[in-house]
Amino acid sequence: MIRVTVLGSGSRGNSFLVDGTEGSVLIDAGFSARTLMKRLSAVGRRPEQISSLLLTHEHGDHASGAMASCARWGWPVYATAGTIAALTESSDGCPAQATTLPVGVSSALDGFEVDVTRVPHDARECAAMVLTDQRSGARLGIAVDLGHIPDALPAAFSRLDLLVLESNHDERMLADGPYPWPLKQRVGGQLGHLSNGAAAAFAAGCAHRGLRGIVLAHLSETNNTPAHALTRTRDAMRRAGWRANALWAAHQSALCGPIGPDGLSGVSEPVQLTLGF
Numbered sequence: 001m002i003r004v005t006v007l008g009s010g011s012r013g014n015s016f017l018v019d020g021t022e023g024s025v026l027i028d029a030g031f032s033a034r035t036l037m038k039r040l041s042a043v044g045r046r047p048e049q050i051s052s053l054l055l056t057h058e059h060g061d062h063a064s065g066a067m068a069s070c071a072r073w074g075w076p077v078y079a080t081a082g083t084i085a086a087l088t089e090s091s092d093g094c095p096a097q098a099t100t101l102p103v104g105v106s107s108a109l110d111g112f113e114v115d116v117t118r119v120p121h122d123a124r125e126c127a128a129m130v131l132t133d134q135r136s137g138a139r140l141g142i143a144v145d146l147g148h149i150p151d152a153l154p155a156a157f158s159r160l161d162l163l164v165l166e167s168n169h170d171e172r173m174l175a176d177g178p179y180p181w182p183l184k185q186r187v188g189g190q191l192g193h194l195s196n197g198a199a200a201a202f203a204a205g206c207a208h209r210g211l212r213g214i215v216l217a218h219l220s221e222t223n224n225t226p227a228h229a230l231t232r233t234r235d236a237m238r239r240a241g242w243r244a245n246a247l248w249a250a251h252q253s254a255l256c257g258p259i260g261p262d263g264l265s266g267v268s269e270p271v272q273l274t275l276g277f
Contacts, residue, residue: 002131002138003260004162007031007039009144009217010252014062016142016164016217017043019258021135022111023051026075027142029065033072036065042255047073051110054101055079056144057123058086070095078109080116082125101127111135117156119146122191130156138261140164141206144218147192149202157206161261165203167216167233167249168193169223177223193218196229200236207237212261213246221252 007015013030017040024045029036037047053075055063066087070077076097079087087094101107103125107114113132118125128143141157142164157163174188174195186192194202203214214237216229226249234247250256 001136001261002133002140002161003258004140004142004164004215005043005255005257005259006164006215006217006250007036007043007255008252009250010219010221011061012252013064014144014218015039015065017045017050017257018112018131018140020111020131020133020138022133024049025052025054025110025112025131026050027054027129028056028062028144029053029069030061030063031065033065033068036069039255043258047075050075053077053095054109054114054129055083055087056129056142057121057126058083058090059123059145062145063087064092066095067092070097078107078114080118080125080127083123083127086124103127108134115156117150117152119143119150119153120148120191121145122147122186128153128156130160138162142217143194146194147190148194149198154202154205159208160206160211162213162215162259163203163206163211164215164217164250165199166194166218167196167199167224167229168218169195169220170225170228170232171195171197173225173228174220174223179222187220187223193220196224196232199229200233203233204236204240204242207240207242211242212244213248213259215248215250215256215259217250219249219252226251 005017016027115130144166
């Protein structure tokens, strides 16, 4: 139906493999082409099996591998107009096969319906995405890199089967941690990153009987721990009446998945990668 595998998520790189009934796409390419190839190989996949690359925004930890990967494997790129413009203006440049994903309008792509919602982040036009498998109707929502929840996002993320959501920092750890004050303000600001508390509250609002799994992503290695993020969201989900145990925290240097609507069936725990990946 629909499955997601996290190839790595954090401030040093993000990439998510989404498999549907008819196609497979990559969301973000924040690793080198060599690293992406190795991580895909670790889950038994080849870059040639990827139909398209979708980018949430232009920051390096999400797009630094786009140019080399697209040149090597011929992936077409899809992103918002603002993201394409920002990449075009950057020193790395924009892949040649770049197509605009319109905000607020469904786009048919490789067996998916893709719906884009603009989210607040210090990028040109950062996007959250819902991918709906056209054949089965299964829905995956992914929102990483957003400073707060915009008004349009709860409705856009209703009735999901799977949710991938940023849970970047523990509020107390960020406040007491080693970051300089301007960086703390950026991370915790309205255009920064989602806190554990904000992520937990939003995830609870997405709770319904059909929600089969949640992956917490983009955890800070300095200002968060998997235990902090998981505990906060698990408590909020239980208060919302969601009794499933299908909750994971993605890692920067580990694979997580594949995760599908069948919950725990066939799901691997995060697998640590060797140095060099």
